Amino acid sequence: MSSLSGGLLGFIELKNVDFSYEGGMPVFENISLVFSGTGCTAITGPNGSGKTTLGKLMIGIIEPLNGSVLLEGKNLKNITPGQTGQKIGYLFQNPDLQLFTLNVRDELSFAGRFMGRSDGSIESEVDEMLRIFQLSRLQDRIPFNLSRGERQRLALACLIINSPGYLILDEPTTGLDSTGEKMLLDLLRSQIKNGTGLCVISHDNDFIKALGCRIIRIDKGKIVDKNV
Amino acid sequence: MFKKLDVRTKIIIVLCISTPAVLIQDPYILTAVFAVSILLSLFTGSNLKMVFKKLSNVWYIFLVLVLLQSIFSGSGQKLLSIGGLTILTAGGIIKGVEFVLRLMIIIISATIMTTSNHREIIQGLNQFKVPYEISFMVSVAIRFLPMLSSEIKNTLIAVQLRGIEIEKLKFFKRISLYRYIFYPVLINTVKKAQGISIAMEARAFRAYPYRTSYLILKFRAIDYFIIPVSFLLAISLILYYYFFD
Amino acid sequence: MIYPLEIKNLSFKYAQEGKNILNGLNLKISSSEITAITGPSGSGKSTLCYCIMGIIPHIYQGVLEGDVLIYGRPVSKMKVSEIAVSAGIIFQDPDTQLFSPAVEDDIAFGPENLCIDRKEIDRRIVESLEMTGMQKHRFSDPDRLSGGEKQLIAIASVLSLNPDIIIFDEAMSQLDEKSAARVRSIMGGLKKSGKAVIAVENELKNLKMADCLYVLENGVLHEEEING
Numbered sequence: 001m002s003s004l005s006g007g008l009l010g011f012i013e014l015k016n017v018d019f020s021y022e023g024g025m026p027v028f029e030n031i032s033l034v035f036s037g038t039g040c041t042a043i044t045g046p047n048g049s050g051k052t053t054l055g056k057l058m059i060g061i062i063e064p065l066n067g068s069v070l071l072e073g074k075n076l077k078n079i080t081p082g083q084t085g086q087k088i089g090y091l092f093q094n095p096d097l098q099l100f101t102l103n104v105r106d107e108l109s110f111a112g113r114f115m116g117r118s119d120g121s122i123e124s125e126v127d128e129m130l131r132i133f134q135l136s137r138l139q140d141r142i143p144f145n146l147s148r149g150e151r152q153r154l155a156l157a158c159l160i161i162n163s164p165g166y167l168i169l170d171e172p173t174t175g176l177d178s179t180g181e182k183m184l185l186d187l188l189r190s191q192i193k194n195g196t197g198l199c200v201i202s203h204d205n206d207f208i209k210a211l212g213c214r215i216i217r218i219d220k221g222k223i224v225d226k227n228v
Numbered sequence: 229m230f231k232k233l234d235v236r237t238k239i240i241i242v243l244c245i246s247t248p249a250v251l252i253q254d255p256y257i258l259t260a261v262f263a264v265s266i267l268l269s270l271f272t273g274s275n276l277k278m279v280f281k282k283l284s285n286v287w288y289i290f291l292v293l294v295l296l297q298s299i300f301s302g303s304g305q306k307l308l309s310i311g312g313l314t315i316l317t318a319g320g321i322i323k324g325v326e327f328v329l330r331l332m333i334i335i336i337s338a339t340i341m342t343t344s345n346h347r348e349i350i351q352g353l354n355q356f357k358v359p360y361e362i363s364f365m366v367s368v369a370i371r372f373l374p375m376l377s378s379e380i381k382n383t384l385i386a387v388q389l390r391g392i393e394i395e396k397l398k399f400f401k402r403i404s405l406y407r408y409i410f411y412p413v414l415i416n417t418v419k420k421a422q423g424i425s426i427a428m429e430a431r432a433f434r435a436y437p438y439r440t441s442y443l444i445l446k447f448r449a450i451d452y453f454i455i456p457v458s459f460l461l462a463i464s465l466i467l468y469y470y471f472f473d
Numbered sequence: 474m475i476y477p478l479e480i481k482n483l484s485f486k487y488a489q490e491g492k493n494i495l496n497g498l499n500l501k502i503s504s505s506e507i508t509a510i511t512g513p514s515g516s517g518k519s520t521l522c523y524c525i526m527g528i529i530p531h532i533y534q535g536v537l538e539g540d541v542l543i544y545g546r547p548v549s550k551m552k553v554s555e556i557a558v559s560a561g562i563i564f565q566d567p568d569t570q571l572f573s574p575a576v577e578d579d580i581a582f583g584p585e586n587l588c589i590d591r592k593e594i595d596r597r598i599v600e601s602l603e604m605t606g607m608q609k610h611r612f613s614d615p616d617r618l619s620g621g622e623k624q625l626i627a628i629a630s631v632l633s634l635n636p637d638i639i640i641f642d643e644a645m646s647q648l649d650e651k652s653a654a655r656v657r658s659i660m661g662g663l664k665k666s667g668k669a670v671i672a673v674e675n676e677l678k679n680l681k682m683a684d685c686l687y688v689l690e691n692g693v694l695h696e697e698e699i700n701g
Contacts, residue, residue, distance in 0.1 A: 045649075046621070046649040046651060046652070047619045047620045047621030047622070047647075047648060047649045047652055048618070048619020048620060048621060048622065049619075059389065061382070061385055061389075080388065080393055080394070080395055081385050081388035081389050082388045082389075082391060082392050082393030082394060082395070082396075083393060084389065085388055085389035085390055085391040085392070086391040086393075088389075090389055092386065096412065096415070096416055096419070097382060097383065097386050097412060097416070098386045098387075098389070098390075098412075099412060100383075100387055100408040100409070100411055100412055101408065101411065102411065110408065111390035111391055111392050114392045114397065114401065114405065115391060115392060115393070144411075144415050145489070147514065147515050148514065149514045149515065158390065162390070162391050164391075171647075174646065174647065175514060176514065177513040177514040177515075177675060178513075179513070180514065203649045203650075345574035345575075346574060347573055347574050347575065347578045368572075371572070420568075420569060422532075423564075423566070423569030423570075424569050424572050426528055426532060426553075426569075427564065427569055427570045427572070428572070428582075429528075429532070429552075429553040429554050429557065430526055430528070430553060430557050430561070430562050431557055431561070431582055431583040431586065431630065431631065431634060432554045432555075432557040432558055432583055432586040432587055432634060433554055433582075433586050434552075434554050434586070435552070435554035435555055435557065435558060435586050435587065436586070436587075436588055438588060439585045439586050439587075439588060440584075440585050440588050440589060440590060440591065440594070441585055441591075442577070442578070442581035442584075442585060442591055442594045442595070442598075443578065443581075444591070
């Protein structure tokens with residue numbers, strides 16, 4: 001409970017955040033939350049409760065109207081999305097928004113190349129990701145033509161290859177069947193074990209329970225329940 | 229009063245402002261038309277502040293336009309020349325300003341249409357006897373423009389969230405990054421358009437050559453007043469410019 | 474006997490794929506029944522829905538064999554918009570199904586296409602809003618509604634066409650439990666009023682109210698016990 005009620009410096013910290021979409025009703029009014037850099041936190045709640053909005057605030061895709069979002073104590077406003085992305089991997093609700101290339105292999109390697117890494121070191125990591133996410137036989141396919149579940153896996157692999165210290169996943173089980181879900185579960189468990197922090201946004205209670213997350217339940221923009 | 233204008237009246241107002249703007253080449257008259265378009269746009273309740281804010285982000289484009297016009301259609305007193313090449317002339321600058329005014333009038337009068345929703349615009353066109361398939365196409369296009377711009381913005385953030393620090397990239401590398409924004413924007417837009425068109429057909433769109441409409445637009449007294457006045461003003465302005473000025 | 478929907482020996486292969494996704498599939502659907510179809514992701518559930526609606530072969534192309542008959546008429550000889558008079562479909566993603574500035578315009582869209590007069594359209598708007606419990610959102614902007622509300626409006630927009638066959642293509646997969654329960658009760662109501670309901674879902678828990686259950690595997694359907 002102590003890590004939630006403030007005072008302690010968290011990895012991501014929301015301080016008195018207000019938010020509303022242009023011309024819309026307020027989504028959040030004066031909410032404060034602290035996320036520690038390790039373990040698993042789940043944000044859950046009914047449709048329209050503001051789960052996705054909260055995730056977007058945490059990564060800086062949208063900015064709070066009032067209040068601030070801090071990453072390791074620094075205001076997100078003063079950090080570029082590039083820097084944020086090196087620390088946090090963010091899985092969009094719709095994986096199509098984060099697939100940029102015309103080839104599965106390129107998809108995994110292009111960001112590293114842009115940041116000046118040598119081909120050799122990237123290629124071996126790409127192979128590993130293809131293996132872990134069972135994408136090897138699809139490596140020459142066009143990402144946009146893959147099935148929903150395959151795109152979801154690819155998007156996730158593209159985050160993990162950066163080895164960020166923290167992952168925010170928005171509805172990661174959408175489009176996965178029970179085999180895919182099990183694979184995801186195993187992968188996330190091992191990530192947590194290796195010290196990666198995890199925040200799962202999901203309405204899938206079984207999945208959250210299986211991960212053993214601390215749960216933040218929100219409804220209509222209010223935090224209704226915080227459990228350790 | 230102006231805020232409840234029929235969408236057809238708004239279409240006529242836009243035509244009556246933009247037609248003289250295209251036909252007339254007089255900076256004073258254009259300035260007057262510009263002022264009128266701003267007033268009408270405000271009266272109909274459009275969000276001019278935001279439009280100006282967006283335009284101010286691209287002010288340099290306007291500056292370039294003025295300069296280009298000035299170089300290619302120079303006349304009158306020379307103001308600035310570099311090594312024998314005349315860059316700025318008084319006449320050229322006036323031409324450039326006219327061109328920008330014309331552009332602004334068209335943009336601002338078009339904002340009047342944004343005060344009606346696209347269902348009304350479709351219906352307005354239908355009641356102007358435009359076939360419903362065409363008016364639906366127009367409305368989908370109108371709806372997609374803002375969607376496209378927010379899609380580009382979001383994709384630009386998404387690509388950076390891969391850990392790419394755009395600020396640190398060299399100029400040409402940065403340009404080549406924009407190529408990666410192109411695919412998802414294009415593909416998502418096409419997918420969305422296809423999804424919407426399938427949803428429309430699956431709800432019997434184009435089952436028959438005709439369709440009824442739940443929404444019916446009716447002119448009110450103010451519309452009957454404004455339509456003839458707009459026509460009259462626009463025509464007399466054009467006549468005045470061509471025959472008396 | 475003429476069934477509202479009958480599928481005979483249906484096979485389909487997407488143009489860019491190597492093997493058939495549907496492989497000699499047979500199915501008969503009766504009125505006043507809820508027919509549930511499930512299967513792993515990628516098994517071709519959505520493809521089957523597209524075939525029923527005529528979206529395959531009219532919009533998406535590939536190699537199609539066999540017949541889909543609606544009241545004995547082959548859909549391959551009808552336009553999608555003609556098929557829509559007898560069969561309606563709700564898709565997984567509510568965002569592409571709503572395209573009007575107000576909820577009532579979206580619900581009116583179908584009946585308008587059927588050249589129904591305004592008074593009757595008005596009656597149908599009221600009726601479908603009641604069935605979905607969305608009365609208070611009649612004049613709302615669909616873009617401002619939550620995912621669950623959007624999906625209920627998408628259902629209302631199909632109900633206003635009053636089709637005999639209604640297909641729910643993973644319509645509940647993105648909904649929380651409360652909204653999903655609402656959708657299930659709508660299906661029950663449709664069954665009572667004599668409609669043929671087809672519920673396609675990934676998760677069995679959403680299919681308990683069905684009269685018969687089929688599993689789609691290797692391109693064919695197997696009937697299974699509901700609680701088996």
